[in-house]
Amino acid sequence: MAGNFWLSSHFQQWLFDRQDLIRERQEDYQVLTEEEYQKVMIFFANVMQAIGEPLKMKQQVIATATIYFKRFYIRNSLSSVDPLLMAPTCLFLASKVDEFGVQSNNRFIEVCRNVVKTKFGYAFQQEFQYRMPNIFECEFYLLEMMDCCLIVFHPYRPLVQFCQELGTSLDKKDQHQQDLILQTAWKTINDTLRTDICLLYPPYLVALACMQVACIILGKDFKQWFAELSVDIDKCVEVVKLILNLYDMWKTFDEKKEIPALLAKIPKPKSSPR
């Protein structure tokens, strides 16, 4: 729903301060450092991406699922629900919410098993053991824990609008630059899903920050255009910094080596009450 963002549950209930996030994740930060937590989140975002692609889910559905995943674990510790169950559940619910056609259950589980086996075998000792009834049960908890706030605003749409706007300020011969910026910034938005940015900043700001990053990558200079926007440039710079931090971390992050140890640190969900 492309309604009014400022009145939406996304803006009203699901944007946080850094301090909020630290407080909410206390339990997990006892066993994982902040950076390790982010690595676990990156890993499961990759799992969702890998499951979504063979099911031909649109990027937006995967992005929604990734945000559901983060929202759930703000309210709950990683030990409350196995993230390997929560990841496909988020995709399952997001595909219904975004009116992505009906999934065949068998195919859905089949893809989960395959992806876990072939792409992430290094991280899990066992095969993907969950079945649809597990997903249904988990879907219910997910809905509840998100307070039934299902509509998520993404930076993609504002990005397209900003790029069109930028295009009108360019000379005819420079028009193709608009497309280059759009493509590069689009990929940068996908990367922001590997960070907390979507929990901290409104989508339009993320879109602008991603355009700035794209300009840096492509060596373009649109300072004038950015200067004329009436947005809080400091906030925009904060987002750019977070993106650059991610790229720094990525340089040295060896998933295959680190993830198994990190996952081992997370206590397994127990059936008894906490």
Add this chain to the structure above:
Amino acid sequence: MASTSGIAKLQFTPSEDDRYEIIAYLGEGQFALVYKARDRIEDRIVAMKKIKMGGRDEARLGLNRSAIREIKIMQELHHVNVVALLDVITTGPNVTLILDFMDFDLDTVIRDGGIVLTPANVKAYSIMTLRGVAYLHRNWILHRDLKPDNLLLNVKGDLKITDFGLAKPFGTPTRQFTSQVVTRWYRAPELLFGAIRYGPAIDVWAIGCIIAEMLQRAPIFPGESDLEQFSKITQVLGSPTDATWKNFRLLAYAIPVKELAGVPLEQILRAVPMDMLDVIRNCLLYDPLRRCSCEEALRMPAFTTKKPFASHPSLLPVPASVRARIQNDGKADGKRKVEPRVDLTGDRSVKKAAR
């Protein structure tokens, strides 16, 4: 829960179980059971919509898609003419929506022979409906199932739109929809011809039908089947031509239409002011691109300059059956005055039927 389920015991918001006390069973919807309940914290009467779980559908598909549509859309909507989602609670394995409680619906009013609907009343209902739907359209939502049963009323004279089980966001030009939406009598001609790309105009058509129904006290196009539905429309409006509806023959199920002249609206809706006929005419244009928008309809003379003006909400009719029930409940409440809690409920404790 077995530990292999991957889910530990989660902590839910506590004490919600006691917050709502069910007073009466109201009926069964497509995916939910509806109850009337008392909200002990806010001290008000609410409608509880318990989403059915554990049925065959849920076992196969998880949460019902209509329920998800309704939850996701209502969570974001806030307008006086749209039923509000007040709360969502989970009891055991059930999801329950807490909604505004309404006393009756427009269908009851239309069918109640004891009620006189003046043009001023009809204008009031029309304006509230148009405002609500205009709000939905501004927020890129199509209702897709507007009909008198889904326009709920209360004794204060508020009208609120309900049932978002078919509602959908629109505005992505590439996205295709099904044409199997909207209860038949209120279904726009482009849907009957199988359009898979359509917009707010389908809701406007339904509103046109509803306004005509209020004035005529009977559905204007009561088709018994999809095919007959179209002939009912042509009997009144005449058959579409290239001049009145450009390119309609390109639609998937466009049937060859017999040449029919139609009947002037004033002969069907006798004694209806011309300004209201203008509204209906503009809502019931064949070409969806020419059909007026809700906002345009609201700016028409019928709702702005022409007398009679719309009735004040407090002057809108209440069916005798509803009035009687409220009086009975008032007595019942009086008897129960021994309980201190009842005192708090004040005039909101009025109990009514409807859904």
